[in-house]
Amino acid sequence: MDQDWEVVSASKYKKRAPAKEQNTEQNVNHARQLGLEVETEKKFNASTNKNHAPPANARKLEQETEELHHDRVPLSVAQAIQKARNAAKLTQKELATKINEKPGVINDYEAGKAIPDNQVLGKLEKALGVKLRGKDIGQPLAQKPHPQAHPK
Numbered sequence: 001m002d003q004d005w006e007v008v009s010a011s012k013y014k015k016r017a018p019a020k021e022q023n024t025e026q027n028v029n030h031a032r033q034l035g036l037e038v039e040t041e042k043k044f045n046a047s048t049n050k051n052h053a054p055p056a057n058a059r060k061l062e063q064e065t066e067e068l069h070h071d072r073v074p075l076s077v078a079q080a081i082q083k084a085r086n087a088a089k090l091t092q093k094e095l096a097t098k099i100n101e102k103p104g105v106i107n108d109y110e111a112g113k114a115i116p117d118n119q120v121l122g123k124l125e126k127a128l129g130v131k132l133r134g135k136d137i138g139q140p141l142a143q144k145p146h147p148q149a150h151p152k
Helices: 025-033 058-063 075-087 092-098 103-111 118-128
Strands: none
Touching: 075 103, 075 118, 092 103, 092 118, 103 118
């Protein structure tokens, strides 16, 4: 039995054409001198990573006048928190520790800089005993009667 074996080499790199076959300027000029038909093409932005054209929607973005921003804590809520905290004779740090938040969170809420979070507002309401959401902001929380165990 006669087997026909060919050597096959695999590589992740492309093999380069020999210098004679590459489209260098010298080779292109030589081909022109010989009278061969030569087609050359200038590539736009070749070998650069720049794109000087503005994005397609740039004009639309420039004409956009609506300002998008997050809602902040209303001033009435900020004042209610501060008033209730002072009435309870707590510092911002003590109140933060009591509700398991950072002191900066309390500071932001009292300054009206915070983005309202119902979870934090709920903790503050419980800790201070003051309503901070909905109507009657700053009013004492209504104590709900605790359900008592009924004898069976």
